[in-house]
Amino acid sequence: MKLRTSPTSPYARKCAVVAMECGLSDRVEPVPTNAFAADTDLGKDNPLGKVPCLITDGGEALFDSPVICEYLDSLHDGVKLFPASGGTRWAQLRLQALGDGILDAAVAKRVETVMRPEDKRWPGWIERQDAAIRRALDLLEQECGGWGSDFLIGQITVACALGYLDLRFKDDDWRRTRPALAGWYATAEVRPSVAASAPKD
Numbered sequence: 001m002k003l004r005t006s007p008t009s010p011y012a013r014k015c016a017v018v019a020m021e022c023g024l025s026d027r028v029e030p031v032p033t034n035a036f037a038a039d040t041d042l043g044k045d046n047p048l049g050k051v052p053c054l055i056t057d058g059g060e061a062l063f064d065s066p067v068i069c070e071y072l073d074s075l076h077d078g079v080k081l082f083p084a085s086g087g088t089r090w091a092q093l094r095l096q097a098l099g100d101g102i103l104d105a106a107v108a109k110r111v112e113t114v115m116r117p118e119d120k121r122w123p124g125w126i127e128r129q130d131a132a133i134r135r136a137l138d139l140l141e142q143e144c145g146g147w148g149s150d151f152l153i154g155q156i157t158v159a160c161a162l163g164y165l166d167l168r169f170k171d172d173d174w175r176r177t178r179p180a181l182a183g184w185y186a187t188a189e190v191r192p193s194v195a196a197s198a199p200k201d
């Protein structure tokens with residue numbers, strides 16, 4: 001399999017962590033791809049023009065990260081990162097959505113603050129993304145004490161989201177008012193799959 005990826009994409013990092021947690025790293029060849037390059041051919045695999053995009057051994061292109069992660073999880077016989085059914089499945093999918101939502105808001109904020117020309121920036125839009133991130137982090141602060149030692153798709157996504165906030169918005173200091181989440185992340189970030197996939201800017 002080939003994974004079209006970028007060294008700083010938190011969504012691609014999710015896939016790399018999942019591949020490692022599932023013991024599939026040897027079967028997934030990373031293909032560095034700059035989604036924003038004018039001459040990229042990414043659109044032929046993913047019409048949405050985004051990384052990550054997984055090319056399966058059968059030549060099918062899969063996107064986006066939740067789909068790729070669940071596909072990788074279907075390829076091994078160990079503990080499943082996506083519980084098959086019941087309340088634990090919905091809890092994990094909900095947590096994945098929360099982590100992906102933090103990422104969506106953080107990426108939107110980065111586009112607005114770094115990529116968009118200064119005279120075209122919209123402060124109200126940035127504040128809207130900040131508010132979504134704050135609320136989501138506050139919810140994680142309340143809930144993370146109940147996760148125990150679980151490191152399934154929900155926790156993987158949250159770890160990638162927190163890593164991205166550290167990479168791009170260090171000054172926002174999400175840890176200051178969220179000691180429980182900070183404590184959880186301190187344990188998560190040294191896990192081999194998370195440490196090995198740390199973003200390289």
Ligand SMILES: N[C@@H](CCC(=O)N[C@@H](CS)C(=O)NCC(=O)O)C(=O)O
Pocket residue numbers: 008009010011035036048049050051052064065066100107
């Ligand atoms: N929902 C997608 C989001 C992927 C995404 O936004 N990737 C970014 C890189 S971090 C990208 O390729 N952006 C290019 C673009 O928006 O044109 C997923 O989970 O895979």
